[in-house]
Amino acid sequence: MKLLRNNAQTGLTLAELMVATACSSLMLTAVISAGVALQRSFAAVEGYSLAEGDQLRVQDYIAMDCRRAVSATRDNGTWTYASNTWSWVSDPNGAAALILTVPNYYDANGSAVDPSYNANGAIQYGAGTTTISYYKSGSNFMRQIGFDPTKATAIATNVASFTVTDQDLTSRVTCSITFSPRFVYLPGPGPINGTTVFSNTFLRNAVARQ
Amino acid sequence: MKIHSISRKGSILVIVLLTITILTMICAGSLYITSQNANATTQTTSWQQSLTGAEAAADLAMNALDTNTWTGWYTVTGSLPKSKPTDTSTPATDKPAVGQYNYYVPPALSLQGEASNTMNMWVTVDPVSSTFETNNGQSYRIRAAGVVPAPGPGRVSNQKLDNDLRKISLRYDRNAGTAITSPQASRTIEIIAQSNSPTGGILGVVSRKTFTMAGNTDLIDSFNSTNPLYSINGKYVNGQYVGGQYDVSVRESHGDVGILDSTGSNLNNGGYIYGNLTYSGPAIGGKTKNVTGTISTPYTANIPSVSAPNWTAGTYSTSLPTAQGSVITIKGDPNANPPTGTTSNPLRYQLSSLNLSGNNQTITITSPTDGNGKALSGYDNVEIWVTGDGNAGTTINGVLYSMSITGKNAGITQDSNATVKFYIQGNADIAGNGIVNQSNSAVDLWIYGVTPSDGSTSSLLIAGNGDFIGVVDAPSYNTTISGSGTNGGHNPYSFIGAVIANTLSVTGNGSIHYDEALQKFLPGGGLPTYSYASWFEDNGDNARGITF
Numbered sequence: 001m002k003l004l005r006n007n008a009q010t011g012l013t014l015a016e017l018m019v020a021t022a023c024s025s026l027m028l029t030a031v032i033s034a035g036v037a038l039q040r041s042f043a044a045v046e047g048y049s050l051a052e053g054d055q056l057r058v059q060d061y062i063a064m065d066c067r068r069a070v071s072a073t074r075d076n077g078t079w080t081y082a083s084n085t086w087s088w089v090s091d092p093n094g095a096a097a098l099i100l101t102v103p104n105y106y107d108a109n110g111s112a113v114d115p116s117y118n119a120n121g122a123i124q125y126g127a128g129t130t131t132i133s134y135y136k137s138g139s140n141f142m143r144q145i146g147f148d149p150t151k152a153t154a155i156a157t158n159v160a161s162f163t164v165t166d167q168d169l170t171s172r173v174t175c176s177i178t179f180s181p182r183f184v185y186l187p188g189p190g191p192i193n194g195t196t197v198f199s200n201t202f203l204r205n206a207v208a209r210q
Numbered sequence: 211m212k213i214h215s216i217s218r219k220g221s222i223l224v225i226v227l228l229t230i231t232i233l234t235m236i237c238a239g240s241l242y243i244t245s246q247n248a249n250a251t252t253q254t255t256s257w258q259q260s261l262t263g264a265e266a267a268a269d270l271a272m273n274a275l276d277t278n279t280w281t282g283w284y285t286v287t288g289s290l291p292k293s294k295p296t297d298t299s300t301p302a303t304d305k306p307a308v309g310q311y312n313y314y315v316p317p318a319l320s321l322q323g324e325a326s327n328t329m330n331m332w333v334t335v336d337p338v339s340s341t342f343e344t345n346n347g348q349s350y351r352i353r354a355a356g357v358v359p360a361p362g363p364g365r366v367s368n369q370k371l372d373n374d375l376r377k378i379s380l381r382y383d384r385n386a387g388t389a390i391t392s393p394q395a396s397r398t399i400e401i402i403a404q405s406n407s408p409t410g411g412i413l414g415v416v417s418r419k420t421f422t423m424a425g426n427t428d429l430i431d432s433f434n435s436t437n438p439l440y441s442i443n444g445k446y447v448n449g450q451y452v453g454g455q456y457d458v459s460v461r462e463s464h465g466d467v468g469i470l471d472s473t474g475s476n477l478n479n480g481g482y483i484y485g486n487l488t489y490s491g492p493a494i495g496g497k498t499k500n501v502t503g504t505i506s507t508p509y510t511a512n513i514p515s516v517s518a519p520n521w522t523a524g525t526y527s528t529s530l531p532t533a534q535g536s537v538i539t540i541k542g543d544p545n546a547n548p549p550t551g552t553t554s555n556p557l558r559y560q561l562s563s564l565n566l567s568g569n570n571q572t573i574t575i576t577s578p579t580d581g582n583g584k585a586l587s588g589y590d591n592v593e594i595w596v597t598g599d600g601n602a603g604t605t606i607n608g609v610l611y612s613m614s615i616t617g618k619n620a621g622i623t624q625d626s627n628a629t630v631k632f633y634i635q636g637n638a639d640i641a642g643n644g645i646v647n648q649s650n651s652a653v654d655l656w657i658y659g660v661t662p663s664d665g666s667t668s669s670l671l672i673a674g675n676g677d678f679i680g681v682v683d684a685p686s687y688n689t690t691i692s693g694s695g696t697n698g699g700h701n702p703y704s705f706i707g708a709v710i711a712n713t714l715s716v717t718g719n720g721s722i723h724y725d726e727a728l729q730k731f732l733p734g735g736g737l738p739t740y741s742y743a744s745w746f747e748d749n750g751d752n753a754r755g756i757t758f
Contacts, residue, residue: 035233042240049247053369056254061375065758068746105746106757112748115338115351115402123402123504123744130758145758155371171493202493204745 047182054141054156055197058177061143061155062098065132066173066201069100074164079133079149086147088133097135098164098175103205104130134175136162141177158182160194175199246368253367255325256360256395257376261747263356264399267316267333271352274314275335275403275740276510278305283314283335290353293386294332305350311336326359338402349743352401355385360393377751384751397747404486404506404743412511412732413468413488414724417714418685420474421467421489423481423496425693425719430465431484433457435651436727443650453626453650456706456723463502465724468509469494477501481716485724488741506741513685513710514733515661519558519595519633526558526595530573538573542589551578551589553629560595562602564613566620566642575624590628598636609669612636619643624655631656638687639671640678647679652707652725659684667712677704683733688713693720708732 012020066072077094079086088099104126107113113126133144137152141159144152158180165174178196274280283302286295287310295313302312312335319329333354364380366373377384380393415430423430433456434440440462441454465485469475472489477496486503487494490510498505530538540559542551551557566573575592577585598612606614613634615621621643624630628649634657647655657680659670670687672678682689689711706723710733716722750757 039236042244046243046247053247053250053254053372057369057371057375060258064375064747064749102758103744103746105748106750110750110752110755110757112400112750115400115744123404125744125746132758153371153374155375168493204742 044183051158051179051182051195054158055177055179055195058141058156059197059199062134062173062175062199063201065100065102066199067204068105069102069132069173069203070129070205071101072169072173072203073099074166074169075099079144079147086149088147095135095137096162096164097133098173099131099133100173101129102132104128134162139180172200172202243368246365249362249365250367250369250372252325252362253360253376253378253393253395254372255323256358257378257397259321259323259325259329260356260358260395260397261399263319263329263331263358264354264397265356266319267314267331267354267356268352268399268401270314270316271333271335271354271401272403272740272742274312275305275350280304280312283312285310285312290334290336293383293388294330294355294357295334305348306336308337321358326361328359330357331355332357335403349402349404350740352403353398354401355396355398357394357396360395362393364393374756375749377749377756384753397749400744400746400748401742402744403740404504405738405740412513412710413466414485414708414726414728414732415465415467415714415722416470416511416513416710417468417475418470418513418710418712420713420715421469421472421494422475422713422715422717423477423483424715424717426480427719428481428693428716429484429721430467430482430716430724431721432462432464432466432724432726433460434462434726440726455650456704456725461723462726464726465722466503468511470509470511470513486743504743506743508741510739510741515685516633516658516683518597518635518660519560519593521558521560521595526560526593528560530559530561536568536571540573540575540590540592541578542591544578544586544589549589551591553588553591556591556593558593558595560597562597562599562612563604563636564594564596565604565611566615566622567604567617568620571617571620572643573622575622575628575630577625577627585625585627587627590625591630592624592628593631593633595633596635596638598634603636606639609637611639613638613640615640615642615644617642621646624648626650629654631658633658633660634670634684635660635662635668637669641671641673644673644676644678645680646676650679652680652728653731655680655707657682657684659687659689661686670711672705673718677706679706681707681728681731682709682711684712685710686712688715690715690717691720691722692716693718 075090076092076096077088077090080089103124105112107126115123115125117123131146135142136159139157139159140154141156141162142152143155160178160180163176176196176198178194180194181192274283280302284298285300285302285306286297290311294315306312313332315332321327321329333352335350335352338349338351360378378393378395379390381389383390383396385396385398414432435444435454436452438444438451438454440460442457442460444451444454461484463484465483467483467485467487469489472491472494475494477494477498477500479497481500483501487501487505488509490508531540540557542557543549548555575590577587577590579585596613601610603610603612604614616639623646626649645655659668668687670684670689671692673692689709691705704721704723707725708728
């Protein structure tokens with residue numbers, strides 16, 4: 001019996017196979033490189049977006065609270081617990097803090113209260129005031145309502161430094177917050193040191209009275 | 211026959227499908243994250259735009275209050291609404307009464323940018339309760355809301371902290387408490403608009419430009435010479451209490467200060483203001499905590515200029531009566547035809563200069579007497595116009611003064627019946643014994659600093675050994691009120707009355723005691739103006755337990 005041969009199943013020559021392999025390798029390399037580059041770009045954009053979000057949030061929070069504050073102070077220190085109460089204790093080696101005094105606009109139920117005049121004829125909301133403070137804790141940037149630091153909220157991360165300028169706390173508050181870089185792959189000049197944002201807000205509530 | 215069987219399994223297809231699936235998942239994940247970031251960006255933009263809308267609506271309300279023009283506004287009786295009011299049955303014609311509010315819905319604004327293309331606003335104005343009303347007039351509460359659609363899906367931000375700060379209404383309006391059909395950002399601000407003064411926006415102490423207090427014990431406060439509760443030692447004339455004097459025991463806290471351009475203004479290190487401080491321009495420097503009332507901005511009073519008199523020829527003299535020794539006596543004549551020194555026919559003197567100096571050089575403005583020696587009131591209305599023509603005057607320390615009172619005992623004394631007006635052109639130095647107003651009523655002595663047509667300014671120093679009781683209306687004069695008289699001034703020196711100046715400096719532990727009885731006599735007139743006394747953004751969300 002004669003062995004039949006299927007002439008349609010012809011193979012590739014070695015040369016053809018090598019050319020095809022080379023082309024495929026090139027294409028695969030290009031695809032992988034593009035993918036890595038795209039992922040890196042995405043990571044950079046995502047890092048930028050997160051950083052922008054943090055920066056905007058910090059600025060919006062500080063601006064909102066400064067606008068409605070009746071006074072502002074800056075100090076270095078810590079919130080300290082003693083005699084069953086939290087209080088701010090100045091310490092030159094402590095964290096820089098911006099401490100704002102805001103009218104008690106809300107009652108115990110969280111409802112807005114009507115304004116009134118105090119004995120000196122100045123506008124006031126409710127009895128007493130509420131303290132809102134900003135400070136850096138580790139690499140977090142904290143916003144604290146009241147005196148209890150355990151209830152503070154980290155409103156931003158990756159913060160390298162926070163300063164409050166003493167320039168004019170009776171009328172406006174100037175802050176600067178430096179964020180560490182989130183995405184540091186820069187083959188050219190090297191990683192940037194960080195991004196600093198500035199906040200300069202006028203104290204609309206009758207100027208701070210320090 | 212033997213047939214070779216060759217395997218044709220679809221391994222390549224599986225690999226390709228797997229690869230495509232992985233790539234699709236990567237792309238989908240990236241797109242999801244990217245779309246969330248984009249969503250957060252538009253929400254942030256809408257949130258910030260809505261504050262701009264709220265501020266714009268509040269400005270419209272301030273303008274309506276300042277001009278008392280309520281075109282497009284409606285009045286509603288009842289408590290303030292939580293959502294955009296719709297009752298258009300009663301167009302507003304005036305400020306709302308207690309228990310009412312006026313509201314306005316401005317036309318929506320078109321926007322261009324990353325987020326929404328529309329900005330909606332609405333604002334209400336209601337009077338604070340009667341307990342709010344002070345001597346300065348009714349205050350009003352402005353609540354303004356800016357609402358901007360947040361394009362994109364009704365999806366919370368991928369960052370919880372953003373959701374705590376920026377309370378985007380996705381399905382539910384937290385302010386109105388109602389469901390909504392598309393996401394929106396809504397921000398509400400509450401402003402207290404405080405009247406600068408009930409008439410005309412002129413306060414007791416007004417400086418067009420720089421205002422400074424230099425001394426540690428400089429003081430500005432108020433009293434009321436026509437109210438026995440807020441003054442002492444007054445007297446009753448025809449049943450009216452008049453001539454009450456200032457005393458710290460009856461002090462009031464309406465020594466309000468208004469500054470049109472606060473550039474360079476400074477309270478320095480200790481002066482107290484018992485009243486409100488209202489200004490336009492940069493923030494006031496110095497120890498502002500010593501302002502006991504409200505510090506607010508802007509201050510928008512219309513301060514009229516002072517014109518030179520336009521006397522008819524023959525109705526005035528160009529020289530004072532002849533001195534008897536060193537004393538010049540001015541008094542009307544009830545027997546003249548017509549009587550002189552009356553309100554309708556005051557004694558008028560137009561002088562190129564008026565300089566009193568040295569020992570005992572004085573002017574006495576007094577009443578004529580009847581046959582029994584009793585003073586006749588109503589005949590010592592005097593007007594003296596110092597023109598400064600021809601550079602007339604006295605030079606002191608290199609400065610030419612068209613009017614000056616210097617020297618140990620030089621001075622002008624007006625008796626308790628006299629009403630005197632000085633019109634001054636050129637510099638003036640009122641020291642020595644100053645001008646003694648024996649009526650104790652500031653309304654009886656006016657010093658008008660005439661406003662030059664060329665826009666220049668002059669200087670006015672008020673010091674002296676005794677208190678000054680009168681009104682200074684000199685909007686073109688750089689005025690200094692000094693507690694250190696040039697010749698042995700005493701502390702505390704008091705300026706009692708009201709002052710309008712170009713720049714105003716209180717030095718040497720001087721005091722200004724604003725007499726509230728002057729309010730209706732001060733220039734300005736017109737409508738009261740308002741300034742911000744409080745600003746608050748309500749960013750709470752009671753349903754989520756979030757307040758500040």
